[in-house]
Amino acid sequence: MASQLITDPTKSALEEGTSFGTPSGVEQELTRDIVELQIAEPFNPDDIEVATRSMTIDLLLSRIKAGDIDLEPDFQRRRGIWNERQQSRLIESLLLKIPLPTLYAAEDDEERWAIVDGIQRLTTITRFMAPDSIDETPLRLTGLEYLGSSFDGLLFDDLPSRLKRRLRESELVVHLIRHGTPQEVKFNIFARINTGGMPLSAQELRHALIPGQARQFLGDLAQLAAFKEATANSIRDERMADREMILRFMAFILHNPEEYRSYDFDRFLSDAMRDLNLISDARRDQLRDAFVSAMKSAKAIFGDDAFRKRYRPGDSRFPINRALFEAISVSLAHLSEQERERCISRKEEICTRMMDAMRDSAFEGSISQGTGDPAKVRRRFETVSRIFAEFANV
Template sequence: MSDSAEEVVEELDSLGHLTGVEVEEEDLGGPVDGPDFIQTPFDPELIDVVTRNTTVDLMLSRVRTRRVDLQPDFQRRAGIWRNQAKSRLIESLLLRIPLPTFYAAEDDDEVWAMVDGIQRLTTIVEFVEPDAIDAEPLRLRNLEYLGEEYDNASFAELPPRLQTRLRETELIVHLIRRGTPDEVKFNIFARINTGGLPLSRQELRHALIPGEGRSILKEWADSEAFKSTTGYSVRSDRMADREMILRFLAFRLADPFTYADDDFDAFLRSSMRSLNKLRKARVDELWEEFERAMNGAYEIFGNYAFRKVERRGGTRRLPINKALFESVSVNLAMLTEEEISVLTRRRRRVERKFLDLMSDVDFQAAISQGTGDPAKVRFRFEAIKEIFTSAVA
């Protein structure tokens, strides 16, 4: 295995540890032997990236007027940086140490979605103008060089010359202009997304596709129906929970049994945009289906819902499997309350058939590797449907 392949494996292991969900090779940009995920060629002339030399003061103006989307619930949540790390960042600016480059994408309203550098920018806003994002004012702690003089200082307590120095600090932003094709935009961010913990695919979708869909995914992921059925084991830090909800909705808005999209990531991006356009009545209808599916999955499978089972009599509970989650939940959502009640009464029969299915090599492949492949999508949905149909009959 190459060094780059080993690095991807380490990233996948790290992501699985953080999320509580079985990790697919595609989660960080593609299979281990090929991290790029553009499926079809694109015209390089369509790439429109410009460099903006701005200042802290001008960025604060954009934040204040909502022309920068900081997405406060994005990127491992606000607590990813502790006070000392934030303080050291501000100290670097006071010492005139340049910050790394920021990356952003421009939407149709010319709002900048910050994708790389959001923690740095949020820290600056928390210190200089916390009211702009309704944050608690940041006070400097444990400074390395300026501690004796400015420990515990707020921005207002700094000398005017240092306040001016901060406000006039230059920032470099690489901006992907509106009009750049989605697949190119996502690929660019995947390529430059190499520092610290790389963004998951869902974090990128969240960053680059604003709208009501964000709220829907968050609300459903925070619901008791989802949390209890998944055993409270799916962590929200990397938005794995929201991706699972998105996958359910994507296959309720499209027919999984005729799925033929060669680019699964593009399919999910398109589905997230569709969420932004749904009327409330349709969202409410989908929620009823989702809640019914969650309740049904728990009644039928108990604590092993959406998880692989190693063998008959096995007691080890494996992580949630996203491909199982979507294929089981969507099939249940298509059933009536009465049909789910029948499955619940006959759950031993369902369990036996499910265990037999877990021994099928083709099914294991359909829920483990290359899960976005159209043939594998159709196969796993049909296999789960057959279990439920035969048990209900």
């Protein structure tokens, strides 16, 4: 090959500090795992409107019951992180008049709010005081630190009237990013303040700030057996890593990689999620079919090595690589059924050619660091699609 070969990519990567055993099951890039959310274009500061409101819990609950506050059912896994004791301690804090940390929300064009920071707190309060409004089992107090065992097992309705009133009239501070604020600026603002005990991932931010059918669509695809089998059930769903992987596939199916010119990969993915909201049901069905075909073909060709780096046959197995996932899945989706079958019939040769590509420094760099760079995007897609074409068209 024309490009210089690197002698030991595995050693090189380890020396750069890459974590191969990541909690999400996805390989980190050499430089950083989560790209900083940056503002790619100038904006008018006057367009930014952040309103700070002090609202009683009663008012917040009325908005939740009316569907005007989105606690986002798809965040159920995140909402369930706190155990009963932790949730009870938060209610105890309110009963003791201890102020809670600020909530952060984004407002849409209909003046509905999506809670971006504070989901656990607000869900706990709602579960205790109005569980039916979020289809949760009522919270019974347990393990309180100061109020004593006499409160153990109590529901909201069991509390004395004065304590129920205290809870209803307690005030929480909400920083609300108004709907007129440009979307990319909203992302940047939340990335800056998103520093709590378990900050949202980039995909969770997208999920919170871009409502619509794309949420359910990505969630449904993440549950497909074809996806789980192709990724060897290794992609964790707690931080929506699975949905981001699928969104990357959709982004490059909807937008030709050869025409990719963006230097803001996060914005590229956000735009793709909005595109998924706008397409027809029939088009979504086509995309689902293309995705399933790509997953099944990748599994048939690469086995448990699908979407993973492999430099030599005897190497240990790497985690899933996002850039490889994009390039392999999209390239396979663009092939006809007959072409995919020909590739499957020559899978050993394809695996060998892919290992050759991994040992090329330019290609290895295109899947390992700065993967949102346009030149690297084009390089990895050109390389992978060329390998498949070599065997699909024989």
